[in-house]
Amino acid sequence: MMASGRQAESDNDSDVETVEDPDTQALDYISRVLSGQSLNEKLHKTPSDDLPMESWDDSYQGGWNLKKSPVAEEDAEEHCQLLLLPLELILHILSHLDPRFILGVLPQVCKTFSAIVTEKITWRTRVKNRISASFPVVEQENFDWPTACMELEEQLSHWSDNGKKAEHFTLSDGHYASVDAVLLLQGGSLCVSGSRDRNVSLWDLRDLEPGQEKFKVKALGTEKTGTHKGWAWCLASCGNLLGSGSWDSTVKIWDIGAEGQQVGQIRGRAAVLCLAFLPDILVAGSYDKRVSVYDPRASNPLIRSRKIHSSPVLSLVADERHIVSGGEDRTLVVFDRRANAVLQRIQLENYLFCMSYESPQLWAGDNQGLIHVYGSHSGTFQKLRCFDVGHSSQVTDVFHSAGTLYTTSTDKTMKVHIPTDPPRTIYTEVHSSVVNGVSVAGQTVAAASGGQTVEIWRFKE
Template structure:
């Protein structure tokens, strides 16, 4: 990437006047986020991939009791049943209870709970589809099973999910939303140029105390252009704007401004790690900053031929997607681009936790990539029912959320293919989604932040 001095020398823009910035942003939205229904032919819900093998049971014999004659006294007559029948009985118990309580009963139950096959069998009975989509070593089956079952429970017809529409903070489209502190706080960025801080602990209690404040002290707004992107690292939040700035806020200190970093073009996407802040911008660049330094810019490079729409990062890779229909992998260890993948469509949003990268494109499709030894491979393409651009995606071991300009948010189980549990239809486009703990937040083009909260 270019040196910091070279990039800084190019940075002679003050963001332009507000009207020019807004015209540029509106042109971008008209081009990239058109809400016209898609007529292009769609692929099947899943692209070919080597079939996953059957469940391997290791040394366990499902037809026999897990207690051998050498185990001495049996703590429960239940343990004299064949293991297969024991596992079936356990399906009637809550997964979290099984994981936390049964190991305390006796050694045999502890061994059953610690065996991976216990959870694989349980998951397969629940979803009856390939899971996980990307096979990986050391997959946390118990945690995935707990999360998956809680998703099924929360979003079932009998689920007790609470819903709140926060309409008091913004007077223009909300384009970014981010949950903090396990879902107790929320920040939102809007075309009204403000980034608002919300205290979700007061939901359903004191409506006037839910909106804490817009961040910053300038009466004209948090930024001088649309507040378009958000990222967080611990208690620090970075907001990126069409005014070409990134502002870092200390949420632990009541949202005080910590740093104001000026880029050279509109900031369209962000990734925030403990050691670096990564920004993708309208001028086709991916830039890396160290917010702890007095001169934060580390390097900046034009690695795309069109605006950078989405990116993710970890301690090894920076992965960026662009309107030029490429996915570029930058290897931080060797300080060079290691892979450039040409796509049929452009990726507007990403969710990444190695080795799985899930992304949504401008045709309403979901793509899954797997990473192995530094190389990313396209594994799957799913049509989950969106009629236009996928604007937001959030993936974990047991949950998948997607939002779209087709005015919907969809809740899925991340199987192959994904199983859609719920479709929420809105009066306006939905621009992004964030999930933390028991809380889900969506950014609405209808000037609102939508919140769903699950019971404990």
Template sequence: MASTPEMEFDYDSDGEISEDPERQAMDYVSRVLSTVTLQDKASRTPHTLPMEVQDEMLHGGLDLKKSPVSGEDGEVKSLLLLLPLELLLHILSYLDARFILCVLPLVCHTLRYIVSEKMTWRVRVQKKIHAKFPIQEQKDFDWPSACIQLEEHTSHWSDNGNREHYSLADGHYASVDAVLLLQGGSLCVTGSRDRNVCLWDLRNLGRDQEKATVKPLGTDKTGTHKGWAWTLAACENRVCSGSWDSTIKIWDIGAEGQMVQDIRGRAAILCLAYLPDILLAGSYDKRVSAYDPRAASPLIKSRKIHSSPVLSIVADDRHIVSGSEDRTLVVFDRRVNAVLQRIQLDNYLFCMSYQSPQLWAGDNHGLVHMYGSHGGTFQHLRTFDVGHESQITGIWHSAGILYTTSTDKTMKVHIPTDPPTTITSQSHNCVVNGVSVAGRTVAAASGGQTLEIWRFPE
């Protein structure tokens, strides 16, 4: 069993929080999710930099003027491959990116070489989007995956794109505040103010009029939790749910959603991050707590590192990053067991999405912030206004696509360029509280008591 790096956190003298969790939750939502209008944003200028033309995209390891192949004796192996590489790439631009990546390497060594070259994909992306991408230069950036994600999502979300939409209303009878797709999008977990956590089986959704099956987790007749089910996180087949009742419950999805652990905290659990060796929770009492779910006594350490409730948290094997209502972003270094950075912000970060080295975050004024990690520290790179009129409640990003949801009743889909290029804005009849993406499926949590599902064809 891998050892768990300890966080040298200590309890301070704060007593137990005895306030009624339902009232506490209502006060929190009234304060943190109060509406911010466009007029409030008018005086705020996003800190964006002008787009830079990346001429190096067209200069690199490949000579676009020459044919990439001939035999050792000078004999051309294929008339098609006699063409200059620039023409070959133009021809390939009419083919599906996933087809190019999966099929063409099987044809011949030359096409395998072309497909494996980073410059092939950089040229393809640059010709399609005409903007700085990626925002942060990365030596090991996965250009093929980014290109596939960009092209497929752009195609499916276009005005005539091929996608299916389902509004699932059979699981909850109150606002859905948390959503998480599992197993490539075949399963989904939701948390709601009705105190339930529901497991949705989406595998038969849309097939011969079949519906998604839904199952509340737990056996308590009053609900999965005794307070609002507010946040979710997953690691492999284990899902954890955090609630305003100050508990974290862990469920085994491989065992049909059986509960395997019930962890009692000191205050409402507002955000979670789940890694193989550690479970992290940000709570209403300004603390970040670390647990080892494998241990009989799971609490490792807990420490108050903020002066207001902790709203969002992300982590990897080195960093723990937490955002708070106190308008700070705190970076904790797991290797040295110490706070590495404390970044003061103008607004507070309500949600975050982290794939090293990029951290994307949405704030209470509808702005998107992008941070990059380099040399162990995080640096603020950009702030963008992507068109939301109030709080950003959910954010999800990958190499080639960016999703945001807001209390302005929209979900927006963007290409993560500098600045982000918005592909579509999906309007809803109620606030949208979060988003999750996996495989061909996009899921959003609705304040209108529904789970919204979009699915792309294979």
């Protein structure tokens, strides 16, 4: 949505905006969108037959044969005895080593080990042997197989034994109302939470110890009435800058590197329901059906604001090319930043409440408890899969990376999955209240609870 000038533009702006009390508007939104009622029927879909998944090809690009040694016979004397074994046995031996060790140490041993480590099929074979399922869900040429393999194996290890390997902490001192947003920063050493008590709290997680009862927490801002004048509803960060969006129609900018000092404020026309923060822009989706783009560094930050939905904007993601937004009007809108125009408008059967995006994979959760997967190829988005991962009501948040998948729901659960086709659920955390959000960074997982707490799971390195 970048434009050459900074004048505001809008689409479908003929209707008159109504001014409502933020708290009344928020309560109406909760009763309509997040009722938390169980859903008796779900839309069940099976993978499309006309979308072929990548088949496993056990041949190496270098022309090696799995049944033979990767070393030529005439060069055998120059190599260690291990490399004289058939390649498939070498890969079997390597499967017992930590992938980080394989990546960091073996390439330094010799050129042959370096070649084995850099071969995609080495990691694809290892993943196949670990999970025996179609992976990844969205095909891509430059898929990072080593990273995916590391994340998959860590995910399986961390949440085995019914989650008992994690150190669990309940942060209960920072809020006195439902926590609706959570975000881990600086690799998981800091956590930020937004609540209906109107506060954005900054938690220091570096000194957490088992059995600890008090935790380091700071409410951002200097106002006695709270960080915002309305519910603190959404969070997004870029580097050391944090944006917090509220039902008071503002986005406040904070410098986490300067102990959370406020460095800016953007005032919109309606409640801010979702944010995306990039190095060059801040994108906000609002209750008045708009997607607005700002330059938070400028004195006049508004770049463009467009009403591209016919109902409130519930979720959005963005990168250097696209802004993708989901509305209560059950549409998914793809905006092309380079062309400065709507690229796609996809009508849905349900509305998407949350998204996780890293090109070309877009994972989204809807109001029926289902997970939808889209692939972006040649500049457009195509729906590839619909998964029932076991939630009985709205999916409130989704986090997806190369080897991990987390989902939270108003059914009072957080679920941990392997992002295969279909996802394999490896752990379910049952909470005492609705779970409104999840954030993952490094060895730390954070969840926002309707029970006025932030839940932390931490794994040892």
